Amino acid sequence: xxxxxxxxxxxxxxxxxxxxxxxxxxxxxxxxxxxxxxxxxxxxxxxxxxxxxxxxxxxxxxxxxxxxxxxxxxxxxxxxxxxxxxxxxxxxxxxxxxxxxxxxxxxxxxxxxxxxxxxxxxxxxxxxxxxxxxxxxxxxxxxxxxxxxxxxxxxxxxxxxxxxxxxxxxxxxxxxxxxxxxxxxxxxxxxxxxxxxxxxxxxxxxxxxxxxxxxxxxxxxxxxxxxxxxxxxxxxxxxxxxxxxxxxxxxxxxxxxxxxxxxxxxxxxxxxxxxxxxxxxxxxxxxxxxxxxxxxxxxxxxxxxxxxxxxxxx
Amino acid sequence: xxxxxxxxxxxxxxxxxxxxxxxxxxxxxxxxxxxxxxxxxxxxxxxxxxxxxxxxxxxxxxxxxxxxxxxxxxxxxxxxxxxxxxxxxxxxxxxxxxxxxxxxxxxxxxxxxxxxxxxxxxxxxxxxxxxxxxxxxxxxxxxxxx
Amino acid sequence: xxxxxxxxxxxxxxxxxxxxxxxxxxxxxxxxxxxxxxxxxxxxxxxxxxxxxxxxxxxxxxxxxxxxxxxxxxxxxxxxxxxxxxxxxxxxxxxxxxxxxxxxxxxxxxxxxxxxxxxxxxxxxxxxxxxxxxxxxxxxxxxxxxxxxxxxxxxxxxxxxxxxxxxxxxxxxxxxxxxxxxxxxxxxxxxxxxxxxxxxxxxxxxxxxxxxxxxxxxxxxxx
Numbered sequence: 008x009x010x011x012x013x014x015x016x017x018x019x020x021x022x023x024x025x026x027x028x029x030x031x032x033x034x035x036x037x038x039x040x041x042x043x044x045x046x047x048x049x050x051x052x053x054x055x056x057x058x059x060x061x062x063x064x065x066x067x068x069x070x071x072x073x074x075x076x077x078x079x080x081x082x083x084x085x086x087x088x089x090x091x092x093x094x095x096x097x098x099x100x101x102x103x104x105x106x107x108x109x110x111x112x113x114x115x116x117x118x119x120x121x122x123x124x125x126x127x128x129x130x131x132x133x134x135x136x137x138x139x140x141x142x143x144x145x146x147x148x149x150x151x152x153x154x155x156x157x158x159x160x161x162x163x164x165x166x167x168x169x170x171x172x173x174x175x176x177x178x179x180x181x182x183x184x185x186x187x188x189x190x191x192x193x194x195x196x197x198x199x200x201x202x203x204x205x206x207x208x209x210x211x212x213x214x215x216x217x218x219x220x221x222x223x224x225x226x227x228x229x230x231x232x233x234x235x236x237x238x239x240x241x242x243x244x245x246x247x248x249x250x251x252x253x254x255x256x257x258x259x260x261x262x263x264x265x266x267x268x269x270x271x272x273x274x275x276x277x278x279x280x281x282x283x284x285x286x287x288x289x290x291x292x293x294x295x296x297x298x299x300x301x302x303x304x305x306x307x308x309x310x311x312x313x314x315x316x317x318x319x320x321x
Numbered sequence: 322x323x324x325x326x327x328x329x330x331x332x333x334x335x336x337x338x339x340x341x342x343x344x345x346x347x348x349x350x351x352x353x354x355x356x357x358x359x360x361x362x363x364x365x366x367x368x369x370x371x372x373x374x375x376x377x378x379x380x381x382x383x384x385x386x387x388x389x390x391x392x393x394x395x396x397x398x399x400x401x402x403x404x405x406x407x408x409x410x411x412x413x414x415x416x417x418x419x420x421x422x423x424x425x426x427x428x429x430x431x432x433x434x435x436x437x438x439x440x441x442x443x444x445x446x447x448x449x450x451x452x453x454x455x456x457x458x459x460x461x462x463x464x465x466x467x
Numbered sequence: 468x469x470x471x472x473x474x475x476x477x478x479x480x481x482x483x484x485x486x487x488x489x490x491x492x493x494x495x496x497x498x499x500x501x502x503x504x505x506x507x508x509x510x511x512x513x514x515x516x517x518x519x520x521x522x523x524x525x526x527x528x529x530x531x532x533x534x535x536x537x538x539x540x541x542x543x544x545x546x547x548x549x550x551x552x553x554x555x556x557x558x559x560x561x562x563x564x565x566x567x568x569x570x571x572x573x574x575x576x577x578x579x580x581x582x583x584x585x586x587x588x589x590x591x592x593x594x595x596x597x598x599x600x601x602x603x604x605x606x607x608x609x610x611x612x613x614x615x616x617x618x619x620x621x622x623x624x625x626x627x628x629x630x631x632x633x634x635x636x637x638x639x640x641x642x643x644x645x646x647x648x649x650x651x652x653x654x655x656x657x658x659x660x661x662x663x664x665x666x667x668x669x670x671x672x673x674x675x676x677x678x679x680x681x682x683x684x685x686x687x688x689x690x
Binding site: 091122139140141143176182189190196252253 | 620621622623624625626627628629630631632633635638639640645648651652655660661663664666667668669670672
């Protein structure tokens with residue numbers, strides 16, 4: 008499994024420890040304190056921390072900048088790179104720059120189309136020109152070739168190889184379901200060392216998908232971390248179930264949040280149960296935790312799930 | 322463009338494009354038209370309301386008609402099956418255009434009915450005349466030609 | 468066909484203010500097929516514009532002519548006898564035709580009455596949907612005749628993203644089918660899903676507009 012990059016996330020996974028990654032949303036502004044504040048209460052909670060890349064096509068501080076700030080705070084970042092906004096020239100240039108700054112994990116994703124715009128609350132930039140020069144799988148291959156062969160997409164060499172620990176996303180429950188494991192295989196072939204999945208609430212459905220991946224030996228070749236979003240309310244779950252492809256929320260979970268006297272506590276309890284459930288699935292090597300605009304819930308979640316202390320307590 | 326009704330005192334010119342299938346066989350439209358007062362109707366018969374294009378009704382209004390009424394057969398009664406339904410869609414489209422250019426969507430309308438007497442047809446024209454009065458005389462009256 | 472759509476009338480009124488007599492030029496080919504710029508649309512737009520300009524306080528005269536195609540110089544020439552009478556042209560052909568008129572008649576303004584938007588097919592009466600993005604590197608043989616460049620919002624080449632809704636529509640537009648879902652369906656029907664795991668490398672966009680303004684020279688057809 009190790010590609011010799013040497014990141015903490017890579018080492019934790021190589022040791023067979025159940026890994027924890029957490030998502031950090033950068034601010035809609037240029038204040039580094041926003042990231043430092045989150046770093047201060049997330050320190051020691053995860054093995055690596057994802058910094059999103061203009062999620063939902065809303066302009067935020069760049070993932071690379073956010074990742075560098077985390078690095079300076081002593082946390083290991085996972086930078087995220089969508090293919091929505093940058094062509095292959097800019098993507099490769101930013102990879103070299105990120106590497107120069109000490110960033111070593113990178114998640115390659117398609118990215119939400121600019122028409123998404125934060126669900127209509129913000130104006131966003133729906134009129135922005137499309138880039139999508141390469142897709143996420145082609146980007147994976149770019150990172151792989153930069154690392155393994157020290158070449159750019161064009162075939163031109165770079166001065167020295169760029170070892171990055173390469174990640175990709177997986178949404179196993181979106182249609183066409185029977186193709187999703189094959190698409191995962193494509194991502195692994197293109198270089199994905201680790202996978203962070205779309206949010207899991209339907210454990211049996213997810214388990215079946217992971218089993219298909221296992222049958223194709225994908226769970227040995229790549230480390231799958233199950234994505235888990237902390238529920239805050241029944242409304243939030245209902246919204247995701249109806250509007251986010253690949254997120255299926257069972258009715259009883261929605262009812263549970265609805266009738267909860269203390270939604271905050273219930274949400275944490277649900278999250279802990281989900282972590283335990285996916286942990287039991289063969290082939291799942293960790294969890295990727297997200298608490299959107301509520302990262303302060305994560306320390307409690309990780310503690311109650313029995314996942315503390317993290318190895319090396321980094 | 323809606324003008325104060327009290328300030329306006331004119332006899333609207335109303336063109337009625339009606340499908341020959343809508344009116345009762347014995348309807349004497351010409352006679353009924355002559356007996357009208359308060360507005361000036363012009364009745365034109367068509368083989369089917371679907372003959373009407375948006376361009377036709379827009380031209381009638383551009384040439385000075387204060388209102389245009391299109392009359393077609395009800396759903397399921399059109400001899401050409403979907404003719405009057407398609408006409409209705411075109412009339413709705415043309416109404417939207419009239420609204421967009423601030424001429425007043427209400428200058429144009431479509432009614433769907435069958436077995437109309439001449440008197441009923443005149444009533445439809447009267448309804449359109451009332452809408453036209455509320456909007457005021459067509460600003461295209463006296464405008465230079467194409 | 469090339470599909471264009473009318474600009475808002477308010478925008479056209481703004482363009483035509485200050486002109487006394489204009490020529491409204493239509494085209495009987497692509498834009499007629501998509502009900503935007505053919506003779507029927509000319510006959511609809513002309514009275515509409517006359518009324519709009521009158522209401523605007525800037526009455527205007529409009530001559531009309533619909534050419535077979537505005538992208539053919541010999542048809543464009545038919546306008547030469549009308550042009551001396553007018554002080555501007557407004558064309559509802561696609562951007563190609565509008566520019567042809569502007570090139571042939573450089574001494575007066577030529578305004579676009581439409582926005583040219585796509586290369587599309589009429590799926591059903593009243594419904595047009597894009598089919599081609601003129602990417603210059605056609606992959607339809609690999610995707611069972613369904614174009615992922617034009618019909619996928621992200622122009623993905625290696626399968627669907629995670630945004631396929633449960634009803635098979637695209638998360639970007641709920642009226643649009645996820646084209647990759649359709650491609651997989653066809654592959655599945657032919658027993659060829661495994662072939663879709665083949666890696667499709669990054670596209671060479673240089674043969675399209677991305678490579679600069681296109682110029683195609685065919686020596687054997689030159690006089």
